[in-house]
Amino acid sequence: MLKDKRELDKVVTNIHDNTGLSGVVYMKDGDDELFQSAYGYANRAEELPNNMNTRFGIASGCKLFTAIGICQLVDKGTLSFHTRLKDCLDISFPNFDESITIHHLLTHSSGIPDYFDEDEMDDFEELWKEQPTYLFRNLKDFLPMFQNHHMKFQPGEKFHYNNAGFIVLGLIIEKRTGLRFTDYIESEIFNRCGMKDSGYFSLDNLPKNTAYGYIDNDEDGTWRTNAFSIPIKGGADGGAFITAPDMMKLWEGLFNHELLSEKCTNELLQPLIAVKGDAYYGYGIWINKRNDTIFKYHVMGYDPGVSFHSSVYPDLGIKLVVPSNKEKGPFEVTKAIEDWL
Numbered sequence: 001m002l003k004d005k006r007e008l009d010k011v012v013t014n015i016h017d018n019t020g021l022s023g024v025v026y027m028k029d030g031d032d033e034l035f036q037s038a039y040g041y042a043n044r045a046e047e048l049p050n051n052m053n054t055r056f057g058i059a060s061g062c063k064l065f066t067a068i069g070i071c072q073l074v075d076k077g078t079l080s081f082h083t084r085l086k087d088c089l090d091i092s093f094p095n096f097d098e099s100i101t102i103h104h105l106l107t108h109s110s111g112i113p114d115y116f117d118e119d120e121m122d123d124f125e126e127l128w129k130e131q132p133t134y135l136f137r138n139l140k141d142f143l144p145m146f147q148n149h150h151m152k153f154q155p156g157e158k159f160h161y162n163n164a165g166f167i168v169l170g171l172i173i174e175k176r177t178g179l180r181f182t183d184y185i186e187s188e189i190f191n192r193c194g195m196k197d198s199g200y201f202s203l204d205n206l207p208k209n210t211a212y213g214y215i216d217n218d219e220d221g222t223w224r225t226n227a228f229s230i231p232i233k234g235g236a237d238g239g240a241f242i243t244a245p246d247m248m249k250l251w252e253g254l255f256n257h258e259l260l261s262e263k264c265t266n267e268l269l270q271p272l273i274a275v276k277g278d279a280y281y282g283y284g285i286w287i288n289k290r291n292d293t294i295f296k297y298h299v300m301g302y303d304p305g306v307s308f309h310s311s312v313y314p315d316l317g318i319k320l321v322v323p324s325n326k327e328k329g330p331f332e333v334t335k336a337i338e339d340w341l
Contacts, residue, residue, distance in 0.1 A: 008035050009037075014336070019328050023040065023211075024054065026244035027337070038052055042212065050325070052243070055211065057240070058242055059230075060237065060301040061242075063299070064299050066170055067169075068259055068268070069181075070172070079172070089168070093147050093148075095150045095151060096112055097154065103272075104156055109157070112152070114165075133228055137233045166238075167235065170237070181235060185240075186199055192259060193252070194246075194249050196246070197243045198243060198247075199240070201234075213229075229303070230303050242323065254268075269282050286299065286300065298312070300331075307331070308324065309331055
């Protein structure tokens with residue numbers, strides 16, 4: 001094992017040297033900590049280094065939290081995966097197909113318009129040039145950006161990654177629980193897993209030991225924070241802050257059925273819709289196959305100044321968490337570790 005750890009350290013160090021990795025790499029083999037290390041600065045101006053308990057934004061990596069929240073409502077019998085959107089909310093969506101279900105929203109197959117379509121827009125920052133980021137503190141604040149637009153395709157026709165669909169799922173959680181979405185997730189997921197350092201924090205009121213997200217200009221070597229490049233507070237489609245150990249607790253809580261029944265956990269983890277090649281999607285989670293068996297479950301997130309990958313390799317018993325406060329690094333680390341494995 002000691003030899004393995006030395007080899008793994010070389011693998012990660014090489015990625016750090018090539019990408020300027022800024023973040024944390026945390027890896028467990030079953031209950032044993034196989035590797036943990038922190039790199040770069042949480043605050044560049046003050047030269048405060050990242051550490052194992054630094055909080056990082058994870059962008060879309062937290063769509064899984066929203067999916068778990070919905071599945072908890074299914075477990076309680078409050079709704080089902082076949083419940084129609086039209087029967088969940090009293091919000092007007094005049095041009096949406098009435099056959100859209102919870103299942104469609106969870107699997108990015110609803111066909112509804114997105115407020116940020118990644119096939120049509122490359123730069124998330126472009127959204128906020130005419131709409132101040134500081135106005136987006138609640139899920140309903142996103143509605144004017146998509147609720148009156150027309151369908152892109154028929155529900156269930158195909159997979160097409162969709163942020164607005166998860167905004168809608170968050171609104172359903174609020175409607176069915178009577179709680180603000182972020183309060184529900186913190187109470188019913190984070191607290192139940194012991195994720196005491198994680199939460200949905202406002203960019204203008206970040207707690208101590210939270211990494212600022214940094215956007216680098218490769219042309220002249222300058223940088224800036226992402227304070228004006230993402231919504232001021234995260235929600236159902238992205239933007240939570242987690243520590244690497246807390247994300248590990250999330251995985252353990254999910255696979256140990258601490259958050260959902262075994263039946264609902266298995267439904268969440270099913271490869272429900274084909275994406276491309278050996279890539280599939282379950283409920284809020286990516287699933288990759290190799291030789292017709294599941295190689296890994298994973299989540300990922302990218303925002304200006306944020307990148308995040310976290311994976312579970314069921315046959316190997318390995319769990320990996322790589323958050324970063326830069327726009328690159330976690331993918332490269334994950335790929336290198338998979339090659340090493």
